[in-house]
Amino acid sequence: MLDEAKQICPTTTRRRVAEGAVLVDVREQAEIDRLAFDVPGLVRIPLGELEKRYVELPRDRELVLACQSGGRSLKATYFLMYKGFDKVANMEGGMAKWASKGFPVKDETSSQQPEGQDVGGCGCGTSPSGIGSCCESAVPGEPECC
Amino acid sequence: MKEIKVLGPGCANCKNTTSLIERIAQEKGVPISLAKVEELREIMSFGIMSTPGVVVDGKVVHAGGVPSREKVELWLA
Numbered sequence: 001m002l003d004e005a006k007q008i009c010p011t012t013t014r015r016r017v018a019e020g021a022v023l024v025d026v027r028e029q030a031e032i033d034r035l036a037f038d039v040p041g042l043v044r045i046p047l048g049e050l051e052k053r054y055v056e057l058p059r060d061r062e063l064v065l066a067c068q069s070g071g072r073s074l075k076a077t078y079f080l081m082y083k084g085f086d087k088v089a090n091m092e093g094g095m096a097k098w099a100s101k102g103f104p105v106k107d108e109t110s111s112q113q114p115e116g117q118d119v120g121g122c123g124c125g126t127s128p129s130g131i132g133s134c135c136e137s138a139v140p141g142e143p144e145c146c
Numbered sequence: 147m148k149e150i151k152v153l154g155p156g157c158a159n160c161k162n163t164t165s166l167i168e169r170i171a172q173e174k175g176v177p178i179s180l181a182k183v184e185e186l187r188e189i190m191s192f193g194i195m196s197t198p199g200v201v202v203d204g205k206v207v208h209a210g211g212v213p214s215r216e217k218v219e220l221w222l223a
Binding site: 001002004005047050051074075078079081082083 | 186187188190191192193195
C-alpha cells in the first residue's frame with residue numbers, strides 16, 4: 001500500500017515553487033483555456049496522458065500536482081508515487097482555491113485577471129492546530145498559511 | 147480459491163464488473179473471494195489509472211471498462 005499522499009495548500013505551493021518546485025497542471029486544455037496558472041516553469045500534462053508522459057517529469061525536483069479542485073491531482077500524485085517519485089505533493093483545493101486567494105493566473109482568452117477574494121487564511125479548511133493541516137509547514141518569517 | 151479484487155470508486159461500471167464476475171463464478175461453480183476496493187490510495191497502490199480495475203491473486207489483469215465475459219472466464223479457468 002502506498003503511503004498517504006502529501007497535501008499542501010496553495011500558499012505553501014507558491015512558496016515551494018519559488019524555491020524550485022515544479023507545478024504540474026493535470027487539467028484538460030479546455031479548463032486551462034478558461035484560467036491558467038501563471039507560474040514559471042509550469043508543466044502541463046492532462047491526467048489522461050499521464051501514464052504515457054510521466055517520464056517527462058524530473059525525479060530530482062519536488063513536484064506539486066494541481067487540477068481544478070484537487071481530486072484528479074491527488075490521483076496523479078498517487079500515480080507518480082506508484083512510479084517511484086518520492087518528492088511529490090498534491091495541491092489541495094486546486095485552481096479554485098489558488099484563484100480565490102488572488103494568486104497569479106492567466107485568463108488566456110481575455111488576459112484579464114480575476115479579483116482575489118479574501119476567503120480567510122489559506123481556505124484549506126483545516127485549523128492551524130489540526131493534524132495534517134497545511135499550516136504545519138508554514139515557516140516562521142514567511143507569510144502565514146492560515 | 148481465487149482472490150479477486152474489483153478496484154473502482156463505486157461507479158456503475160465497477161458494480162457491473164463485480165456482478166459479472168460473481169455471476170460467471172457461480173455459473174461455473176468456481177469458488178472465489180471477491181472484494182471491492184473503493185479507496186483511492188488502495189486503488190492507486192496497484193497503479194490503476196482507469197477504473198474499474200481487476201486484480202486476481204495479486205496480479206492486475208484488467209483496467210478500464212467492464213471486462214468481456216470471455217476475459218472473466220479466462221480468469222476463472
